[in-house]
Amino acid sequence: MGDSKPFLTDVQTLRKRARQHIERGAVTEGYPAHRETIVRVLNDALATEIVCVLRYRRHHFMASGINAQSVAQEFLQHATEEQMHADQIAARIVQLGGEPDFSPEGLLSRSHAEYVEGDSLVDMIKEDLVAERVAIDSYREIIAYVANDDPTTRRMLEGILAMEEEHADDLVSLLEELQA
Numbered sequence: 388m389g390d391s392k393p394f395l396t397d398v399q400t401l402r403k404r405a406r407q408h409i410e411r412g413a414v415t416e417g418y419p420a421h422r423e424t425i426v427r428v429l430n431d432a433l434a435t436e437i438v439c440v441l442r443y444r445r446h447h448f449m450a451s452g453i454n455a456q457s458v459a460q461e462f463l464q465h466a467t468e469e470q471m472h473a474d475q476i477a478a479r480i481v482q483l484g485g486e487p488d489f490s491p492e493g494l495l496s497r498s499h500a501e502y503v504e505g506d507s508l509v510d511m512i513k514e515d516l517v518a519e520r521v522a523i524d525s526y527r528e529i530i531a532y533v534a535n536d537d538p539t540t541r542r543m544l545e546g547i548l549a550m551e552e553e554h555a556d557d558l559v560s561l562l563e564e565l566q567a
């Protein structure tokens with residue numbers, strides 16, 4: 388390799404580093420210094436998901452009450468998927484040595500998306516669509532921020548982003564059906 392900068396850390400250094408601070412588990416010496424920032428950003432995403440679970444569940448029960456069963460089912464499915472996202476994010480925060488913030492206090496100010504009840508079925512769908520679009524933009528930004536520093540977190544976020552895009556698509560279809 389001559390004098391050029393080696394692409395990979397040599398085996399001895401890797402092995403030595405792995406033995407240091409083994410109590411940190413998945414967080415190795417090679418993990419970027421801004422771990423705290425990544426944990427904080429993930430906690431904001433966690434708050435967003437929790438707010439989305441609550442909003443979709445409210446919408447599910449309200450839509451059930453006005454006899455809009457297929458829309459009510461869609462809301463419930465989204466609520467379940469947002470809960471899965473929240474769980475994935477919380478688990479990753481712990482893996483990174485942080486603590487997931489489930490405190491109801493300040494939940495709404497930590498969340499990117501809003502909690503809007505909506506008066507009619509169309510209002511509910513529109514509010515959910517706005518929230519999905521907020522989530523899509525914020526996940527895209529977080530993914531760009533994480534970049535190559537933490538591929539595992541990035542892959543998780545990419546999976547979540549893809550599902551938020553599906554949610555937005557579903558909601559547009561529902562709106563079109565209702566307004567046809």
Ligand SMILES: [Fe+2]
Pocket residue numbers: 436439468469472522547551
């Ligand atoms: Fe989500």
Ligand SMILES: [Fe+2]
Pocket residue numbers: 439465469519522550551554
């Ligand atoms: Fe979503």
